[in-house]
Amino acid sequence: MTTGSINVQSENIFPIIKKFLYSDHEIFLRELIANATDASQKLKALSSMGKVKDEISELRIEVEVNKDARTIHIKDNGIGMDEAEVEKYINQIAFSGAEDFVNKYKDKTDGANMIGHFGLGFYSSFMVAERVELITKSYKKTAKAVKWECDGSPKYTIEPADRKERGTEVILHVAEDSVEFLEDSKISELLSKYCKFLPIEIKFGTKTDNVPDGKDKDGKEKTKEVVSDNIINNTNPAWKKQPSKLKEEDYNSFYRxxxxxxxxxxxxxxxxxxxxxxxxxxxxxxxxxxxxxEIQKDKIQLYCNQVFVTDSVEGIVPDFLTLLHGVIDSPDIPLNISRSYLQSDARVKQIAGHISKKVADKLEQLFKKDRKD
Structure with a gap:
């Protein structure tokens, strides 16, 4: 018998990632923002353990588009990285920083809040970018900022950077065949689709609202324009709250x-x-x-730790219940590497059975109540 190790040529990895890893190129934005969310959640976890000495300011993710420079910027003020961590988490494809963090602190933090599992999300950026820069600075007191850069080949550079604040900025230099992602409307659409319930605030540009501004000399109501940050997500959706804290009007409001x-x-x-x-x-x-x-099979949305995955939930919700609307969120539902298609297994069947029973119990309860009335 002969044994050995399978040799993977790094030159062949990027074409595979770019063409075949994810079903839709638009998923790059979801993956990069999921990484930024994990960076923020890690910092919160370390702070709760007393491992972060400074007070944590408001955690936020920002997305910016520069159409003239053909760049997309994703910024966070989360945990950041030092040079050794960049070497470890960025230069090793399929090494998950989120999973490594959970394993390191598994007795002290809830790993269910971490989104990343496969360590491939960052490289989805090369589906739309011809060159990627990463500028980061760790939360650690003595850490120095570093800049990582790669043009989609196996070669990269790391050098000192000028960043003063903790956190990470990813800069995508968008390729000619992906300029559609430089449109504000497209980015806004994707943020709304994938990120509208993420637990960390996401800012994309500004918005202008008309607010009351007293009355004029004739006694008529006046308004004035106020410009504020455009926060695209609800960080605490109804399904993450305890049922005992919600009233019927809260459920109906979330439905709308x-x-x-x-x-x-x-x-x-x-x-x-x-x-x-x-x-x-x-x-x-x-x-x-x-x-x-009318049976519409796209009315139930599947989330994984508040990240939208799909509205095709065959296997989780039985066909006879597809008239239901709403949201299902589970880190335990097995998904393929892009989190885009469900893989049927015993746990999915357990979840489907639980959902069917809950609906049946509710219908029976309503039937008995109506009979009494």
């Missing part, structure tokens, strides 16, 4: 947040909140049925 063009409140809702034998949270709504029932 999910489906702004729905004008009727749902018939009832089911708040999922399970932590054993699997982790599952979410809110499912039973819509009011009209004479003609």
């Amino acid at each position: 947040e999910l489906y702004p063009y729905s004008f009727e409140d749902p018939l009832f809702n089911i708040h999922l909140n399970v932590d054993y034998p699997f982790n599952l949270t979410g809110i499912l709504y039973f819509p009011r049925l009209k004479n003609k029932v």
